[in-house]
Structures are given as C-alpha cells and as structure tokens.
Amino acid sequence: MQLDNRKKEVLHAIVDDYVSTNEPVGSKSLIERYNFNVSSATLRNDMAELEHMGLIEKPHTSAGRIPSDKGYREYVNSLMTIDELSPREQLEIEKRIDSSVDEVTDLIKNATHTLSETTGFVSLAMSPRLKKSFLKQLKILMIEPGKALVVMVLSAGVVKDKVVRIPNFLSDEQIMKISGAIEKSLTGKPLDEITLVTVETAGKSTDVPEPLLKQVLYEAYAAIKQADELNIYLEGEHRMLSLPDFSSLGRARDLLGTLSDSGMVAGYVNEMENAAREQGTDDSFMIRIGQEITLEGLDDCSFITATYNLTDSVSGNIGVIGPKRMLYSKVISQIDFVKKKLNQEMKRFT
Amino acid sequence: MQLDNRKKEVLHAIVDDYVSTNEPVGSKSLIERYNFNVSSATLRNDMAELEHMGLIEKPHTSAGRIPSDKGYREYVNSLMTIDELSPREQLEIEKRIDSSVDEVTDLIKNATHTLSETTGFVSLAMSPRLKKSFLKQLKILMIEPGKALVVMVLSAGVVKDKVVRIPNFLSDEQIMKISGAIEKSLTGKPLDEITLVTVETAGKSTDVPEPLLKQVLYEAYAAIKQADELNIYLEGEHRMLSLPDFSSLGRARDLLGTLSDSGMVAGYVNEMENAAREQGTDDSFMIRIGQEITLEGLDDCSFITATYNLTDSVSGNIGVIGPKRMLYSKVISQIDFVKKKLNQEMKRFT
C-alpha cells in the first residue's frame, strides 16, 4: 500500500502534534489545528489505515494515536524538511564554541557541551579514530629509574602519552637510543600498520642488551596501541529527567543506567559507524529510532550522530541521544551546525 | 537538656529502624522490634522530648518519627559504633582495586569506581592537591613549528603535560635551552612557590631573544599552574535513581542537575577541606548531613569524605554522596577501607 498525499500530511501532522503536545492525537483535534479540508470521519478512515500499516498506534482503545517507530522513521526519511538555523541560533552556538583551546580533545569536549546545552538532550562525541593517522614523533622520556613516559605526536595534530614501566638498570642514554630507533623507523606509518613485530624490528638497530630492550619495545608498542583507543564523551544525562517522556522513574533509571556504562555506548556507536560504512551509506547522519537501538533502556530514545573530520582520513562522531518525541529537523540542523563549526576549528590543529 | 541513657537508645533505635525500613518509626513498633523494658507510653514521652530537642521530627501529626539532620548528627557523633568490614567485604574491595595501573590518575578513578559499586551510592574523588609537590623534571618538546608540549614530572610521581603555542621561528635547539634553564632553576621548588617572576628569572640565563623568550616562559608558567588545578572524579550518579529517597522525580532531577556541574562540586569539597584544616579538625572523616550541605538539591543527602595521602604533603579526598538515610557506620568503614588500600597502592608511585 502506498501513502497518498493526504495520508502523508496526516502522518506529518500527527508527528508534529504529538511532538509538541505529548498527547495522543485524535481526529478532531487534528481538524481543529491543521487545515484539512475534510471531516474528522475521513481522517478517522485515514488514521485507521495508517495504523494498519504500522505507522501509528493507540496507547489504548479509546485514545488518540501516537507515531510508532516505523512512523517516525517514515517521517524522518520522507516527510520532514530541514531548515537552516536562524542567525540568532547560529550565533548562540558560535558563542559557545571556544576557539582558544590548544588541544583537540578540549575542542571536542567543548562541542559536546555546546550540543547538550543547545538541544537540551544528552550529547556525545567519540574521539577521532586515529588508526589511519601516522606517527610524526615518538619520544621516550626517563622519569625515574624503572619508569618512563612515551610521548607520541600523530599526524592529526594529536598528542598522546603514557607512563610505562621499564627495567631499572636502563640508562638515560640507552632509552634515548631506543626511542630514536623507533621514531626513525616508524615515522610516517599509519597506526594500524604498526604491530609488535614492526616495533621489535625497529629496535634491533640499537646495541641495548636483548632482554632489557624487549621490555621497552613491548611497552612502547602498548603505548602506541593505546593511543588509538576510542574515547567517548557523554554529557547532560541529567537533562533526560526533565523530559515528560522519562517521568516514569523506572524508564529514567534504565536509561541513565545504560548511559553510565560509557564503554558500552562507545561500542555501540562504533558498531553503527562500521555498519554504515559497510553499507556505503554516504548519508551524513546516522539516525536510530526507538527499538532500532539495541541498547537496553533506550526504547524511547532516538540516537542521531554526524561525522566530523579532523583530517581527510581521521574522523569521529558527534551527536545526540534524545527522546523519540523530538523535533527531528531542528535537532538535526543543530548537530549539523555544531559539526560544521567543529570541522572548521579542527583545521587549526592539522 | 542532656540525653539520658534511654533517650540515647531510643534515638539510636529510631535511626536504625528508619534507615532500614524507610518508614516513620512509631512507639509501638519500637517496642516490638527492640528490647526496651518499658511501655510504649514511656517511649512516647521520650520521643516527645527528643522532638522538643530537635533530634527527631514528624512528617505529619499522626505519623511516626524520623530523625532530623540534628538527630543524624548526634547519631554520627556520639551514638554509632564503627565495626571493621568482614573479611568477605574486605576481599570484595581488594579484588576490585586494580594494582596494575601505571598512573596515579587511573588508580584514583579505579578507587572511585570501587567505592561506588561497594556502597551503591555516588562516589567521588579529588585529584591530589599538588601545590606542595615540587618539580622534578620539566621538558619542552617541539611538536611542530609554533607548537610545543610541556611535560612535567612532579615529586609525587605524577606526570602532567600541556600543549602550548610558541613563536613559529623558534628552533628546536632554542626550545631545549629554555627548557633546560627552567628545569635547572625550578627543580625542587614546590609548585605553589613558582610564579611568573620565578619562571622569567629562570629563563634569563639563555641567549634567546627577549620577545620570543617571554612568550615561551609565559606558556611554561601557564602549564605549571595548570598542573596543580584540581580535578574531580564523580561516578554512579544513576544509582541515586534506585533509592526510594529519590523516588520523587523533582528531587532526583535537582540532585543530578547539581552533580552534573562537577566544577561546583569540586569547589565545595575544596571549601570543606579548607574549613576543616582551618579548624584543625584532625578527624579523618568529613561528614556533612542534609542541610549542612550548601549545594542545591542535596538536602536529602549526606556527604562523607576521607583524605588519602599520595605523599606526606600531597593529599586528596575520596568519599561518597548518599541519602541521609544511610548505614553510616557501614559506609564509613567502606570509605575507610578503600582509602587505606588507595594509600597502600600509592606508595608504588612515590
């Protein structure tokens, strides 16, 4: 069955109305509030069909209709139009994005914060996926006997470091030799092509005794691997408590419980990203609605992310988790605008 | 008016009973559940007096009594006894404390996590107060023209770094000279004695041209100052939603809203710490109950922190925010035990 024009309008109106009032929408109020040149009985017929198609549903027999996940999906895919933010709204966001920070991480956190304040929902960002970036510098600094700091500068303008344990007897000079050898042979290599073997090979040119050397190389390798681990920044969880959608304590608890496990959320975003990439969806937004989200407790949420780019090959995600019942077009423009600003600011770092 | 023995027992019993049942406590149930060798009428008289003294109160005329903030305070100060954790509970905590981490920060986060899981409440820790620790190393690494990384190793075994902007024209060699000069003259100085003037004096011995030098020195100074900024780690906010004490969405919202501003909470903990230090209270725990806490939305909470020590002169706080209606003695032993483990583990870093 195809949606004729009026049915599309009806679905559109139902979503709009429900989003703004949080009340199930009846045929009568639809007539009152929107300009349909037909009677409520006609709309009732249309609504019965929309329900039959699974696009809307009734909380109970004698209530109005609310959009189903499928209904929101149809709305998002085919019905809504996305407007640009007003200059005023743009300004509001620009004011919040702090262009004075010196580290990419701070910039991302700042953008996440801005997004949460702007949308009033939970915002999140993934750290850039650094697998494709390459090593520009690697230094090992002796901190004290037995302890050293591995500092890495990556092509994407990101600096990472990690404290590692090293054999007690190594001299400052030996460490420098090893560090120099690794740097010399790995500079320019993408992180995902660096393996324990490549690091060990790089170290061979030094005259440091084998067992000592091996431990340092292993630690350096571990530090490099840690550098491309993904972080997630989540913000504004408490805002969900102000939404009528989560006025039931049980739902709110489940939701915040899930969000508190940031590793799990990060894993999920990663999965989404990979799935999208495989499908070659070159849509710039990933949108998951309600039950489409496989995280527990997010049945009443929608999950919208966009991709920011630090360099051509290094990117990450930024987005929002809000109630299904949200102003999709508005939220999408907000994310889009923040993303654009973020991309702009990121040019400073690369 | 002084509390005679029986009144003490009555207050003790009321607190215990209310904590475990979350129901206002009546004279009759008190008789039933505890071995008072008097009648309920006698207890009613005692309770009337306790109420007169402000130690307990009635939610409404015909209800039982609940402890007031003052009542909890009396309980905490004079009535309760603190038992050691059972070997089983100790083991549970020991299992969770990860002794393989290589950085103090990770250890603290880990302890915070453990504390939240153990108590079921919100846990928090402050990063160590590094003002009294001194500089052991300071290196400036050139990242690329115009950008450098300041790496500092502090006496407390903590490593800090910050990306800073530097003049584009500075050579690697010049940077090393400056870095060496600063390190040479500031090593061994406590952070709180390092000022912009001391840093500038340190830099004078180099032959780097004045204006360039000045910017680098300023950035180095800023990096050092940033190193002793306090961080706070908060965890388990969502757990509050499972407590009957916060079953009203409004309270839960206010609470989580306040906790989401971690800077504010950090400021408050700091204030508490300073106040305690001024008073010379050498009590190892700081306990604030209900309205004693000046943060908004925490009227129904108690705030308990202990002090951990990284070195003799470098310490921080770790503790819990839970409902007023908590098992104080248990929670205090839990915090105490985690703190002790933390102190033990910290020895590895110094």
Added chain:
DNA sequence: GTTGGCACTCAAAGGGATAGAGTGCTAATC
C-alpha cells in the same frame, strides 16, 4: 517516673460515579 486508656488525627487505600476525548461502524450523500 511509668503505665493503661482513650479520644483524636491524618495519610493511604479502595470504591464508585462522572466527564470527556476518542473510536469504529453504518447509512446517507456527493
């Protein structure tokens, strides 16, 4: 100082009754 007794209070729980917004269906109309 302690106790039994008693009148009183108040929140919480239960049980209709009512209102109102909404529905589906049918038969008439365009």
Added chain:
DNA sequence: GATTAGCACTCTATCCCTTTGAGTGCCAAC
C-alpha cells in the same frame, strides 16, 4: 468510490467519599 453525519461504545483520568490503621498527646492511676 470517497466523504460525511450520526451514534453507540470504550476507556482513562479525576473527583469525592469512606474506611482503615498506625500513630499521637494527654490524663489519671499506679
């Protein structure tokens, strides 16, 4: 065939009333 008016029906939310029961304060007696 699509649209509409009309109508019987449904179900929740709300209000109000009563009942219940745990608890209180106070008084007179022990």
